[in-house]
Amino acid sequence: MGALSPLLAGGSGFRWDHLIYAYMVENTRVYEIFRRVVDELLHGEKLGAPTAEAQAWLRNTEELFFKDGAPFFIGSVTSHIRRDLRGSRRNPYQRMFAMELNHGTDDGKPYEYVRAEAANNDxxxxxxxxxxxxxxxxxxxxxxxxxxxxxxxxxxxxxxxxxNMLLSRRQNGNLAREEFAAVSAMAWFHMTLEYTNTNDNSPIVKSLRAEANGTEQRLFKIAERVGLPAHGLSKHFFDIADAISRILIQIETGDFDxxxxxxxxxxxxxxxxxxxxxxxxxxxxxxxxxxxxxxxxxxxxx
Incomplete structure (x- = not known):
């Protein structure tokens, strides 16, 4: 469900998926791979000329996830203080779960970001x-x-x-904007790979000639085209994301107290x-x- 919408049914109505969903999906390296796709398509024709439908995906993706957000927009989590969008996601992952993403920079170096002293180390x-x-x-x-x-x-x-551990990081709505931004971005790219319309692939997947059976197989093909390998365990990350999101939401709402x-x-x-x-x-x-x-x-x- 998370791949189709960042909203998930909760005990008190509707809310977006848990931050853990974004963490799991981002570990596939889907964000960096599609960042290269957008970069290549906007600067040349190395990947071919995108179809009209893929052009629409390209414009929307750049507008939503690779541009500074409009003032007062909930997903605007970059500023003169937080200049790095990828670092702005790694910081909440570290604070909520004391976990790092399994990849650093594109050249294999550790990713530098601001780490918080208060984190759920247990x-x-x-x-x-x-x-x-x-x-x-x-x-x-x-x-x-x-x-x-x-x-x-x-x-x-x-x-x-x-x-109690997770809610301690959420006091007074803390990290809500960061969670929404991270979940929305990862759900968008997850949906792009998982999209089926009468068993069809999404326009950008077809434009990149990356049709395949399985979400991770489409990612592997796109990754090969842009020269940045996806994580070998991507299927496991995709398959766990929705389930672990639902369970942590239920845990936070006290369903199993x-x-x-x-x-x-x-x-x-x-x-x-x-x-x-x-x-x-x-x-x-x-x-x-x-x-x-x-x-x-x-x-x-x-």
């Missing part, structure tokens, strides 16, 4: 512990013996800890958008992305 360890406990619940959800190690109270405690609500995270509901289905997707792709098997129980050490 986010990853806490989130992975939540995934581990949810997996235990999935494994034993049909068990009837007294040896079932599922611990709903611990899961509720971890969810509450994550909620109550121990009685926790079983939804590990009990199958037969619906593709259920919390349990989202958690399974997250566990699978988080393990592939990080190389850490969250299905394995922690081993106690003395």
């Amino acid at each position: 986010f990853v360890s806490t989130f992975e512990e939540l995934l581990r406990e949810a997996w235990v619940g999935m494994t034993y959800v049909t068990a009837t013996s007294s040896s079932n190690p599922t611990d709903p109270s611990k899961i509720a405690l971890l969810a509450s800890k994550l909620k 109550d121990e009685a609500a926790v079983p939804a995270l590990y009990t199958p509901a037969g619906v593709a958008t259920s919390p349990e289905a989202a958690m399974r997707r997250i566990i699978t792709h988080w393990t592939a992305i990080t190389g850490r098997d969250v299905k394995a129980r922690k081993v106690a050490t003395n």
